Amino acid sequence: MLKLYHHPISPNSRRVWITLLEKGIDFELIEVNILDSKYLKPEFLTINPFHHVPVLVDHGFNIVESLAILDYLEAKYPTPTMLPIDAKDLAIVRMVQLATVNELMPPTIILSSVILGLPGGEPDKIEQSKQKISIVLNFFEHLLDNRPFFGSDSITLAESVAGSIVPWLTKGGVSLSEYPKLCAWCDRLIARPAWQKTQTPEIIEAIKSRMAARMIQTP
Known part of the structure; x- marks a missing residue:
């Protein structure tokens, strides 16, 4: 099964997530906390050395950069088509x-x-x-x-x-x-x-609270 490493507020991640859903592809969604130091752990860096999301893993093949992922999905899963021929x-x-x-x-x-x-x-x-x-x-x-x-x-x-x-x-x-x-x-x-x-409004609210708290703590 495909694995999508993502974060809910990342538009780059969301575009891949949306495409997977629109195409009806089975996949596992794995959240990577980009606001946490764990995000930079070696395990994730082996998947994507640029330490950002999204990353799509297909049977050991790691695809980074969202537009490349979209092209990969369209080529491998052409139905329903999401690119015009004209x-x-x-x-x-x-x-x-x-x-x-x-x-x-x-x-x-x-x-x-x-x-x-x-x-x-x-x-x-x-x-x-x-x-x-x-x-x-x-x-x-x-x-x-x-x-x-x-x-x-x-x-x-x-x-x-x-x-x-x-x-x-x-x-x-x-x-x-x-x-x-x-x-x-x-x-x-x-x-x-x-x-x-x-749509993940609860995630947005949690991040707003976290960022606001950090701003208060910053001297």
Whole structure:
């Protein structure tokens, strides 16, 4: 059986978790506490020397980097398909994946203190982050056509990647009201069982409490 080493609040992990569920693949979910020193123990480093999640283990074959894992799953488990065959549609999926990783995630990380409801964060940097995020959201809005998903009538790997971040942006004060297609897309995603199952609000609350406690203890 496949083993997925993950952490609930990692969007990189969640995109793989979602894909496994959408494809109906049997797997074992193994949580790695990235906020704990045990995370850096030699046992985990033998699986991934870069000491981050996710890692997918398939009968002794260790796959790191979430996008590589998604491609592996699509190639090995092609049904249901999550990549379009048409060249234009495939390009749309890839653009959404890479724009999420390269353009959306960096400013979202800066918003993490707001999303987690923690004090701190420089107002100027937060505002700059929101402006960068708006550029990506506008790009996504124009990539969506009359189909329910990016480049397809059925869910794709674009949804696995962008869908692990975009719906959370409202918690950081980013409004989706100017992006009606993207807003409807988010509604479709969060209603799906895979998104419902991978939502972990109790973990978020626990991490918020832990981080707040650390900030109080810091001189």
